Amino acid sequence: MPLPSQPTGARRPRAMVIDGAWRALGPGLESLSGPGGAPLTRTVKLIVLPLILRPTLHPELAADFLAPEPAARLDALIRESGTRLVATAQWFTLLKRTRRALGVVAGNPQDLYFQRCFELAAEHGEPGAVASAGALARAVVEDVADADGGRTVDALKRYLADTAQHAGLEVELGIAWEGRLLTPTADTAAAVALAGEVLEACGGAEGPRNSPAYTSMVEAGLGELLGRALWTHVSGVWERNDLPAHLGLTERELPPRPQVGRSASTATLPAPLDRTLFERLFVVLQSSARREELLTVPELVGREVGRSCAPLGLHDETLRVAVLLGGQLAVGLDPLGIGESAPGRTTAHRAVNSRWRREASVLRARRMTVSPRPDPDGGVLDALAQDLRTPWTAYMRRLWVRLHGRDVRDAPLADAASAWAVLDGVARSVMMDHRARVRSALRTLTASAPPPAAVAEAAESRSA
Incomplete structure (x- = not known):
């Protein structure tokens, strides 16, 4: 065709x-x-x-x-590739069935098996034509399970289930948390000003330029400064008193002392700085396609104790500076174009906002924002429009998760260009996620809407 x-x-x-x-x-x-x-x-x-x-x-x-x-x-x-893709789909179904039979639950099956299934399809064709298909599937599942070296959510759960281990970690957390304020805090105005310089250098059409301001921020420990400021009752960090200094990284007025924890669910994860050790590492283990590159579970837990009590919940200063840069970018995100005259706009702000405002879902949300009529869709799309009025929370939470993953893997951001790649990538990710949610809501509303004939009949009955 x-x-x-x-x-x-x-x-x-x-x-x-x-x-x-x-x-x-x-x-x-x-x-x-x-x-x-x-x-x-x-x-x-x-x-x-x-x-x-x-x-x-x-x-x-x-x-x-x-x-x-x-x-x-x-x-x-x-x-x-059609024939091979059909065989890939059949191998994937077989591997999932084998995985369930072996009681393997760690990791996302798609991440773990998609490429292996394509290889099996290329070598053997459809599993139905292979006498040893069951044995091959079992070998692949066991091989993938062994490759992670026990770096799984189940292994983490077993490690933290030990009563003595759990109690010892609670003591370590208490000691680390008590020592967090030994270094005095200072004014954050200079940090925010430098962040604006970096964003001005990064958002141009010719690509990001490595700003000396970024190096200055890292050397001065301005990311750490912001993190320590969040442990106090600081306000007005972003030159906007209507926003909390943490921008949604915690649901509390101040970040609480981390707990060890014993379970986690992706559907109910709290804000980043409110998460337990288990919840922090749960996200890392769940999202890692190459868990063999991670430290062992005991080593991960040991390092996370110190990290969770560090400024912004991160060890590396370049990543903490990225949080500061992200915050400065986040407070200027304006997909609906409501605050065009707000101060502090940089080249980076204009680039991200311009891209976002071209989205069809944003254009509809903007019309809903200025319309005096109630949302005709029962509030579903109005809730999505509200997300665009307060975009900094979704942005900062996703940014923190990405930076935390880099911190666990010892992957700093060497310069302003690499930092901007992360900041801009998170903005694109949030935008794409919002687009997908709008499409899903529209599909649901369309599916539940009465057919035109029923609408006409109802109108006729009312007029009668």
């Missing part, structure tokens, strides 16, 4: 081309697809891009928007 007709020379989003080619493959891909039939995000990230399209070998396919010829090439590559 050819690609849909399009004007000569028109460029199409690569994601749209992938989606169309994927759907054209037909049935058999359910375990690699979402409810609507589109490929899962992890399918694209782990299989389609690196194993089928291979942008490093086909740089013309690396762009976000493709001209007709590269789009046709991309479409052809996916269609040529």
Whole structure:
């Protein structure tokens, strides 16, 4: 089936081309697809891009928007892989069944098995044609489980379940927390001013420039300064008295002393600075595709005791400075364009806000914000619009999680360019997440809406 007709020379989003080619493959891909039939995000990230399209070998396919010829090439590559993708889906189903039978629960199966299933499909075809398919699946599941070296949520749970271990860690946390304020705090105004200089250097169209201000911030320990300020009743850090200094990193007025904890759930995780040791490491272990690169569970826990009581809950000063930069960026995020005349706008603010305001979901939210009429959708979209009125909370929480993951892996941010890559990446991630939530809400509302005929009948009955 050819690609849909399009004007000569028109460029199409690569994601749209992938989606169309994927759907054209037909049935058999359910375990690699979402409810609507589109490929899962992890399918694209782990299989389609690196194993089928291979942008490093086909740089013309690396762009976000493709001209007709590269789009046709991309479409052809996916269609040529159709048989292998169906076999991949079957191997994934078999591996998940084997995983359940072996009682393996750690990690996300998609992260762990997608690429291994593609390899099995390339080597053996469909599992139904392989006599030893069950044994192969068991070997893969056991191999992946062994590769993490016991760096799993289950191992963390067992380690912290020991009563003596738990009590000892509580004592260590108490000692570390009592010593956190030995260094005096100072005024944060200079720190915020330098942060503005760095953001001004980073957001230009020509790309981020490495600002000397960033090095100065790290050398002066200004990220640590901000963290220590949050342990006091400081206010007005961001030149806005209507915002808490922590910008949603804690639900309390001041960050509480960390606890050890014994369980965690992704659906109910508290704000970053309110999390227990277990919750902090739970996120790291759950999200790590390469757990073998992490320290062992006892080492992770030992280091997290000190980290959780450190300024901003981070050890590395470059990462703490990134929190300060992120805060300065976050307080100027204005996707709805409400505060155009607010002070402190930098090149970085203008770049991020401009990108966000082009989103269709944001344009609708902006109309809802200025409309005197109540939300006709029962409040669902109004709640999403409210998120755009206070975007700093979602931004700061996601930024902290990303920086915490880097801290656990000893991955500092060497310069302003690398810091900006993280800051801008988080902004894009928050924007994409909001777009997905709006689409999901619209699908739900559309599915639950009465058909037009029923609406017409109801109107006629009312008029009668």
